[in-house]
Amino acid sequence: MSAPAADAAPGSGTAREPLRRVAVMGAGSWGTTFAKVLGDAAEASGTDLQVRVWGRSEAVVADLNQHRNTRYLDGIGLPSCISASTDPRKVLEGAQAVILAVPAQSLREQLSQWAADLPEDAVVVSLMKGLELGSDARMSEIISEVAGIPAERIAVVSGPNLALEIARCQPTASVVACSDEATAHWLALACTAPYFRPYTSTDVVGVEIGGIVKNVIALAVGICEGKGMGDNTKASVITRGLAETTRLASALGGDPQTMAGLAGLGDLVATCSSKLSRNHTAGTLLGQGLTVEQVGERTTQVAEGIKSAPAVHELAQKLGVDMPITAAVVAVLKGELPVDQLGPLLLARQLKSEGD
Ligand SMILES: NC(=O)C1=CN([C@@H]2O[C@H](COP(=O)(O)OP(=O)(O)OC[C@H]3O[C@@H](n4cnc5c(N)ncnc54)[C@H](O)[C@@H]3O)[C@@H](O)[C@H]2O)C=CC1
Numbered sequence: 001m002s003a004p005a006a007d008a009a010p011g012s013g014t015a016r017e018p019l020r021r022v023a024v025m026g027a028g029s030w031g032t033t034f035a036k037v038l039g040d041a042a043e044a045s046g047t048d049l050q051v052r053v054w055g056r057s058e059a060v061v062a063d064l065n066q067h068r069n070t071r072y073l074d075g076i077g078l079p080s081c082i083s084a085s086t087d088p089r090k091v092l093e094g095a096q097a098v099i100l101a102v103p104a105q106s107l108r109e110q111l112s113q114w115a116a117d118l119p120e121d122a123v124v125v126s127l128m129k130g131l132e133l134g135s136d137a138r139m140s141e142i143i144s145e146v147a148g149i150p151a152e153r154i155a156v157v158s159g160p161n162l163a164l165e166i167a168r169c170q171p172t173a174s175v176v177a178c179s180d181e182a183t184a185h186w187l188a189l190a191c192t193a194p195y196f197r198p199y200t201s202t203d204v205v206g207v208e209i210g211g212i213v214k215n216v217i218a219l220a221v222g223i224c225e226g227k228g229m230g231d232n233t234k235a236s237v238i239t240r241g242l243a244e245t246t247r248l249a250s251a252l253g254g255d256p257q258t259m260a261g262l263a264g265l266g267d268l269v270a271t272c273s274s275k276l277s278r279n280h281t282a283g284t285l286l287g288q289g290l291t292v293e294q295v296g297e298r299t300t301q302v303a304e305g306i307k308s309a310p311a312v313h314e315l316a317q318k319l320g321v322d323m324p325i326t327a328a329v330v331a332v333l334k335g336e337l338p339v340d341q342l343g344p345l346l347l348a349r350q351l352k353s354e355g356d
């Protein structure tokens with residue numbers, strides 16, 4: 001295939017060669033789906049691309065080498081440019097972009113094992129939607145701290161992106177954010193597939209916060225649904241959830257406008273509406289009276305909101321940001337608030353203007 005010239009992106013920033021080799025670290029549902037998006041994007045643009053996936057499980061890796069991932073994406077065929085290994089070195093070798101797709105709470109430990117093998121100049125991309133417990137760090141901050149990657153080589157992808165729908169090639173939009181506009185454009189080009197449409201942003205903080213907090217709000221919506229409440233309740237929690245997400249993003253220097261977009265409202269609506277969402281499902285089970293432990297036993301995949309909620313709450317308190325829905329979810333998760341008290345607690349708050 002003919003190679004397109006190095007991409008001349010709009011705006012200032014780094015010009016990069018088209019993506020030829022990419023490492024995807026994490027073989028769960030989103031890592032695998034994003035590997036498929038990259039493979040399908042390359043095929044659609046006539047670009048030669050090698051997508052190498054790292055997985056912990058020999059069985060999943062063997063399956064991926066047969067161009068499928070039965071455990072996480074049953075029935076989905078994967079592009080032939082995807083190969084997989086349990087050896088991170090083999091996967092990382094020569095990669096121009098390293099896509100990180102492990103549970104948020106495991107990133108620090110995983111990345112410290114991989115840092116020495118990250119290729120020089122590789123763009124490191126977070127697909128994760130979680131905040132680290134203890135440090136309250138965003139994934140981009142962990143990437144910077146652990147691997148010493150400069151901000152212009154750290155990107156995040158976030159939006160209304162339920163993996164299974166994308167794996168089924170259902171039309172979806174997303175946001176690729178990087179402080180370096182040209183790098184965001186370069187990555188967006190590489191993941192533009194016939195069914196996947198990325199927009200670019202330089203608001204890394206806003207895009208990350210949108211993805212983190214929507215999981216907590218989806219728990220709250222699920223709890224209300226589990227208690228048998230209807231669509232007015234759901235819309236109220238979503239809307240006020242967006243307001244508190246926007247307050248947190250703004251306090252961290254993010255752009256409030258980002259919250260009106262795909263990584264804010266878009267993801268909130270998708271996650272709070274979908275039966276495919278692990279966070280929404282976990283919330284529903286809590287609302288039906290299961291304990292956090294029982295919910296954990298029922299779900300084999302990561303519901304990031306459960307671990308991130310206390311970190312979001314702590315971060316908000318440090319910054320003096322009012323996040324009543326998050327606070328109520330944390331109280332439920334800690335067993336301090338019965339699920340049937342979550343609604344009344346939120347309604348009992350002092351009256352105020354909607355814009356405050
Ligand atoms: N599944 C989805 O629809 C989407 C997920 N995300 C985010 O992507 C991230 C990954 O999610 P999924 O792929 O869906 O999760 P998953 O549960 O499907 O897969 C997680 C992967 O990480 C591995 N893993 C589990 N624990 C680990 C540990 N301690 N150390 C290293 N690896 C470990 C698993 O073996 C698996 O390969 C999460 O932050 C999630 O919020 C973002 C957008 C969509």
Ligand SMILES: O=C(CO)COP(=O)(O)O
Binds near residue numbers: 159162
């Ligand atoms: O982030 C997601 C959709 O954008 C996936 O949501 P869950 O992690 O709740 O399944």
